[in-house]
Amino acid sequence: MKISAFNGSPKADRGNTHVMVSALLEGAAQAGAATENVLLAGKKIGHCIGCFTCWTKTPGKCVLKDDMESLLKSYMASDIVIMASPLYIDHVTGIMKDFMDRSIPLVCPQFEMGDAGQTRHAARYGKYPAIVWVSNCGFPEKDQFAVLRLACERRIRNNKAEIIAQIYRGQGPLLTSESPELKPVLSDYKDLLRRAGKEIATKRKIPDDLQAELDKPLMPEDEYSKSVNESW
Ligand SMILES: Cc1cc2nc3c(=O)[nH]c(=O)nc-3n(C[C@H](O)[C@H](O)[C@H](O)COP(=O)(O)O)c2cc1C
Secondary structure (H helix, E strand, C coil): CEEEEEECCCCHHHCHHHHHHHHHHHHHHHCCCEEEEEEHHHCCCCCCCCCCHHHCCCCCCCCCCCCHHHHHHHHHCCCEEEEEEECECCECCHHHHHHHHCCHHHEEEEEEECHHHCEEEEECCCCCCEEEEEEECCCCCHHHHHHHHHHHHHHHHHHCCCEEEEEEECCHHHHHCCCHHHHHHHHHHHHHHHHHHHHHHHHCCCCHHHHHHHHCCCCCHHHHHHHHHHHC
16 A cells, blocks of 8 residues: 655645645554655646647657656555645645646546546546545635635546545644644644544545544634734
8 A cells, every 4th residue: 555645835844734744644654554755846847838748649748857757657656645735825836736737648638428427538547546635724714625625626537536535724824833832732633634644544534523523623713813913
């Protein structure tokens, strides 16, 4: 069982997303999974230039020569992929969007009718990794992830992949807070993430009671907003 995480935060291993991904991977490793933590910010990933060479002259291979070829190899060699990005203007970061755009060599140009009566691209491969989406954002409410959630769910329609879990964290900047009062709260939240990592590695899902725990705010929302406003 191989679980790879692709983290699109420009803050790489200094970011709040990294706190979430690291704890999830720790739990997965404790359950026996081989893990890989890829920080996309350190990789050379050019913008897709829309030439479709990966669908015509060199099927499955992009014309741009950068780190994407080896990243897509790691992606496809994984049983489970954690796609992780902070929320930027209600969506993923530009780094993650480039990574997603550059994954079109993984599917074929042909149209086919998919589930729910929507056209999609035909698969290039027989099997794709299952997906876990992870994000955090500055605002406190869970609903801030409405656009991202929909985009993530729609993205997988093209490659017959399955989303097996989604972990979204409002109040994200608290994850790297050094406030002594928050220490026990953050320690408990990381324990929950480790448990989620174990569940994902062993059962490919997060039980409802654990998901409910993961979704709880780290502190009351009004208190959080007040402390954010005082910090600027
Ligand atoms: C350009 C930019 C756009 C952002 N857009 C949103 C947003 O739409 N909603 C939100 O709640 N937070 C937004 N944030 C806050 C980040 O999601 C938040 O700081 C997050 O913790 C960053 O994660 P990281 O430390 O892993 O990079 C934005 C931050 C930046 C820099």
